[in-house]
Amino acid sequence: MNTNEYLMPTAAYIHIPFCRQRCFYCDFPIAVTGFQSLTLDGWVGEYVEAVCKEIAGQQYLGLPLSTVFFGGGTPSLLPIAGLEKILTTVDKHFGIATEAEISMEIDPGTFDQVQLQAYKNLGINRFSLGVQAFQDNLLTLCGRHHRRRDIDQAFTAIAKEDIKNWSLDLITGLPEQTAEDWHNSLNLALEAGPNHISCYDLVLEPQTVFDKWEQRGKLAVPPPERSADFYRHAQKALTQAGFHHYEISNYGRPGYQCRHNQIYWRNLPYYGFGMGATSYIDGKRFGRPRTRNGYYQWLNSWLNQGDKTPGETVSILENLLESLMLGLRLTAGVTWEQLPAISEDTKQTILNTLMSFGDRRWLEFYGRDNELLSPEKITTASVQRFCFSDPEGMLYSNQILSALFAALEED
Template sequence: MNEALTVRKTGQKTAISSTVNGGVPRSAYIHIPFCRRRCYYCDFPISVLGNKTDINTSAMIKNYVEVLCQEICATPALGQPLETVFFGGGTPSLLPVPYLKQILTVLSQHFGITSEAEISLEIDPGTFTEDQLQGYLQAGVNRVSLGVQSFDDRLLQICGRFHTQKDIFTAVDVIRRLEVPNFSLDLISGLPHQTLEQWQYSLTQAIIIAPNHLSCYDLVLEPVTAFGKFYQPGEKPLPSDEMTAKMYRTAQQFLTQAGFNHYEVSNYGQPGYQCRHNRVYWENRAYYGFGMGAASYVNLQRFTRPKTRREYYTWVEQLIDSQGKIDCSPTPSGDQLLETLMLGLRLAEGVDLSVLTQQYGEAILNAICQSLSPYSRQGWIEGIDQQGKKLDFKDINDFYRLKRIRLTDPDGFLFSNTILSTLFKNLSELECLEV
């Protein structure tokens, strides 16, 4: 098994404290499901349009946006304006500008959007024009995330991507000419047939482009995807576990030396350019989710919408009939603790132990200490005391002196699956976490 923590772009949430969990959502995720084709590694809920735009395609998009806006309007507004909005997919850059503007208008009218809100849009090379991107910016988008994945044409073809390296540079030129205020770029390592040299080349090209933010994901083999059916983890033509670990360390070395802060296991930002919306997930603050397959976390309740358009449309009709009531269950407190640790440890600053103590009591610290102290001795996790100094911990007496715990970079991040598996096993066995 690959020890490098595999990362999904969406769908992972956690809990930090009762105050945070019970807070009013100030973020919204909007799922735009349309794609030209399905990439061979993708298992997200999408609708494939093909290469042409015709009357039927236009009607499909129009209908989806109308239903999406109906869902937004049927969702109770809890009193706080949105501070982040994220359009994910799918390929949101296939959405005509008037429809994106319509969605933002409905969000603003129903929930409110602050003047300083981060409004992000995922875009793919070869799917938008300069006029189109200008329209997105005028509608309110102030952050774009370009789905590059690789700068190697052969690897792009192997992945089933729609674009080429030439399309990437064309897209970057448009982004630069329009002076997009916040620009992120995505790359994937561990691809079939990918070499270390190809990975280094992609990293080098990304550094030359100099976006404000970079996400470097390790390939995830989901069973329902083409890659999941074609390949087995650790077997050729996939890179070996040792090679994917080397790719991870190479990214960390290249990007931190280029001035990027490694603030999350797979994310790097120039100073001041961490993704505000994704931090909502990692810190488990409440958020709305809208659209086919989107997840939400409101009032300690999690809910994922149906993953096909037909089922989603039926569900929205039922939502309207039920006056905005969603049938879902609160997250058990034990699950909240495990999620707090899982996602909090993804961040470079780690987890605040005083928050855990306040929410779950001091007894839980002993179990956490017993689970993590072996990895402290291995140099994979470290403590931070009240004065901000690093402290290795061997027993509960050392642990009580800590304010925070965090994974080391890069080894702690790289072996986080092993660390978290031990932590989950030990904490799940505690009676205090039984529901």
């Protein structure tokens, strides 16, 4: 049984919101800085102080952290002293386990080799590089601040520092992205030698520049069938190159899967700090205000109140839906034990709904000893684990999950 409400968090996400400009597809909680170098004087230092106060104010629940993730925003815009201050506060308050994974998102054009050395000296041991595309016309169209030359410089710095544990992020389905662009991006990504690659499909978030262009008919995103071909192409190229497709959007060589993100996908608890950050502690999920002022106001009142675990308790049904939605993102899928305790009837509802997609081979059901079960052998007792097929089931996961959610909400 997944008793995550009783488990203690061993992971912490820290949001560093600074970005030079807002990319046209982005709806993340960020603070736009422009192109000047940041210092800890003024508002940037104020944010670091606030995050440190939040960390120190969090109730210590008893276990050192095994993963810490600096996400953004663009954490590589924050001066080293700011990162050091936050990391020292985290270590002092929770303790960071010796073999912990400490990840940081970095963007081309915002760091050099000297900074990478400093990050390593702080103990940061995993880097996620936001390349997104290799073509300057696509980067410009997306409102990214970096260009191909910045990507090449980033690769050189990473190679000179002999960093092995790094990931390269790409986006598929960008406006005007051709099959040739995508093919070239995958090849160039592989040539750069990361041990982890993420391929995210573009999502048109409300109120973004892309969303507004789309509404005016001015956004030439590839049609869904071409995006699906991009997905199949990535799956084939990356798995043939020795990467394991372990999550819908993520590929890692053996030993390089992101440990922090797997906590989310397994619906396990984690701390979150900073504006817009979400935490999941004691069965309560909580999203902090997404603006700096909103965050500071919330922080001040939270520091002065008794209850140090904000948020609403996630209901049993929500917990089940989240465990399924997140767990099925993994190619390993889910076992009954990884779900909250559910009745035989609910298990049957899950299986019936999933099997209704059976003819299309979008799902796979496994029994004891990892035996792939044929449809006539699928029962609540025989099935130990179920997952989307890769890549076809993964491609249609939204459709399958919608049906599953509708069935469970009616149950």
